[in-house]
Amino acid sequence: MMNTKSWIEHFERNQFGFVEPVTVPGGSRLPELVRKPLARSLAVFQLGESGGGTRLMRYVRQTVAEEDGFTGYERAVQYFVAEEQNHARLLVNLVKYLGGDLIEKQWSNSVFRKIRHGLGLEFNLQILLTAELMAEVYYGLLYRRSGDEVVRVYCHKILSDEMRHLAFHAEFFRSRAEDWSEEKKTWWGWQFGVCLRAIAMVLAWEHRDCFKALGVGKGEVFRMAVKSGERFMRRIDGGQKLWRARMQARAEGSTMVAS
Ligand SMILES: [Fe+2]
């Protein structure tokens, strides 16, 4: 069961409180060797964050919206989509501040959208969630290494939102997995690991110039991305174990009362 009420409250609260830095286009003082690859790479993320969420919303309505344990999930997902759109809007300003150009089309983005759209709610969310894991690594690196205060402020805001998105998706998958058989869990974990590595490879390769400018190698980025995925898996799995332990304790408690 998902605590959708607390998620809705979180998303409502989170709409306020961030003060966007006042910037001028091209205002960054970073050396060109860093600024240019950073702007190009952020433009790719800007495009990625800008999806309208129409299909995701349709999947939610068709599958879990009416299910017990997911009341309010549709509303929470609406807020989640709105936050991603807000990221897209913030990134427009950041790309401009870095003197970069926005893009409208880009291969990996089109591929991800196609894959996501063909395969139902759970897979759609899984790909989204893997993108959040990549975002965790990406914005974290930019935050720590860009050396530009404005970039840091934007990345800090997006990163803190993405961390909550990860927790939001973790709770969804934990709730779903309550009904899964052991075989399905094993299969899910396996295919998750494969998808994670494929997407981590795309991230490391596609943004290599940006990472290089920040002094991080492709291999290191790949390893960081895989690690963050494995951390996430433990969270789902740990949640399962916790849940099972709780159920067991409850069952033991009731037999004690009965005897
Ligand atoms: Fe985002």
Ligand SMILES: [Fe+2]
């Ligand atoms: Fe996100």
